[in-house]
Amino acid sequence: MKSNNKKHESQITCNKSKNIKSESKKEAKKVIIQSVGYPFNFPLMEAHNLEISDKKLFEHYSKEQWLGCDVKKGSYLFDQKILPDYGFKVLEAFPDASIIGENTSIILKTEENIVNDIKSISTDITLNDIIGQEKAKNKCKIVMKYLENPENFGEWAPKNILFYGIPGTGKTMLAKSLANELNVPLYLIKATSLIGDHVGDGARQIHDLFEMANKTSPSVIFIDEIDAIALHRKFQSIRGDVSEIVNALLTEMDGINDHEGVVTIAATNNPEQLDYAIRSRFEDEFEFVMPSFEERVIMIEKFISTMPFEVEVSSKKLAEMAKGMSGRDIKEKLLKSALHRALYEDKEKIELKHFEDGLNSYKSKNESNKHMFA
Numbered sequence: 001m002k003s004n005n006k007k008h009e010s011q012i013t014c015n016k017s018k019n020i021k022s023e024s025k026k027e028a029k030k031v032i033i034q035s036v037g038y039p040f041n042f043p044l045m046e047a048h049n050l051e052i053s054d055k056k057l058f059e060h061y062s063k064e065q066w067l068g069c070d071v072k073k074g075s076y077l078f079d080q081k082i083l084p085d086y087g088f089k090v091l092e093a094f095p096d097a098s099i100i101g102e103n104t105s106i107i108l109k110t111e112e113n114i115v116n117d118i119k120s121i122s123t124d125i126t127l128n129d130i131i132g133q134e135k136a137k138n139k140c141k142i143v144m145k146y147l148e149n150p151e152n153f154g155e156w157a158p159k160n161i162l163f164y165g166i167p168g169t170g171k172t173m174l175a176k177s178l179a180n181e182l183n184v185p186l187y188l189i190k191a192t193s194l195i196g197d198h199v200g201d202g203a204r205q206i207h208d209l210f211e212m213a214n215k216t217s218p219s220v221i222f223i224d225e226i227d228a229i230a231l232h233r234k235f236q237s238i239r240g241d242v243s244e245i246v247n248a249l250l251t252e253m254d255g256i257n258d259h260e261g262v263v264t265i266a267a268t269n270n271p272e273q274l275d276y277a278i279r280s281r282f283e284d285e286f287e288f289v290m291p292s293f294e295e296r297v298i299m300i301e302k303f304i305s306t307m308p309f310e311v312e313v314s315s316k317k318l319a320e321m322a323k324g325m326s327g328r329d330i331k332e333k334l335l336k337s338a339l340h341r342a343l344y345e346d347k348e349k350i351e352l353k354h355f356e357d358g359l360n361s362y363k364s365k366n367e368s369n370k371h372m373f374a
Helices: 004-015 055-066 133-147 173-183 199-216 231-241 243-253 291-302 315-321 327-344 353-374
Strands: 030-036 076-078 088-093 105-108 160-165 186-190 218-223 262-268 284-288
Touching: 004 173, 030 243, 030 315, 055 105, 133 218, 133 243, 133 262, 173 186, 173 218, 173 262, 186 199, 199 243, 199 262, 291 315, 291 327, 315 327, 315 353, 327 353
Parallel strands: 030 105, 160 262, 160 284, 186 218, 218 262
Antiparallel strands: 030 088, 076 088
């Protein structure tokens, strides 16, 4: 009778990995769960609003009964000890479709942390998708080697990297491809989102961000538009008081808390405007440059291959027209603009005049912006 109860308990609690295919699954680094209550609504069975007084103790308690369980986003786990059959929904598992192991971090999502939820993002972008930027891609090799074997580097780890260059040249794409190639979590955050309504909000988000990256290391943190919070002191008044956010970031970047297996990448279009206290923390800087003629040809051919209409203009002609444009502007301001103009005119082909009109509109807007900020 005892063995039957044990078998029943195992089946209700979770699906244990017993077959060969399941045993090959990776151990989850992080599992975020949310209490959802009981599956049935009996009069004597009320839902509980769980309050966790000791997070580490709850994690130990959970791991003890769910060790070896399959977890994936949207699946459920059931308690069989203090609150029998009480349900928890898996909100996120990294990697997805993995198993709970000895080193898995189990986090119960509560109303307290629901506002500042930090999630890793997934992408299918590869290094081959990035055309050009060969110097930056080559310099990324050391970062990749570190993330593959963090324990081999010790104090020589490449921890803080600055990506800088003209907008639309592939800074965010390279960070995404780096994480995707190595199958590690990427935590992408815009620095502007750190400037909250209340004092201390941004600093807390910084610490939470690095704590989450540590729990799921090896991992990558990507802070976009870092100049929004790390402007030179003479520009600080433009953005308001962000000293607490900057101090929190400096604390984490200085490695006062050991972040083995975590690489912080920040991106900016204006490196010369960064405060020296922040910029000096970056061990290396990767410059992103405008595409060459040959690179523009390759980009345009790749973009055109996915367009719904035939293009009557050669890729080399378009590459000449796109001189001085970033990869993003080529796609959005030249090609997409021409496509939409052809659609307006009910054309079945994209003609030269459509590209010329789009290019003229792009140039006139750029000129007006220059005069506005001159």
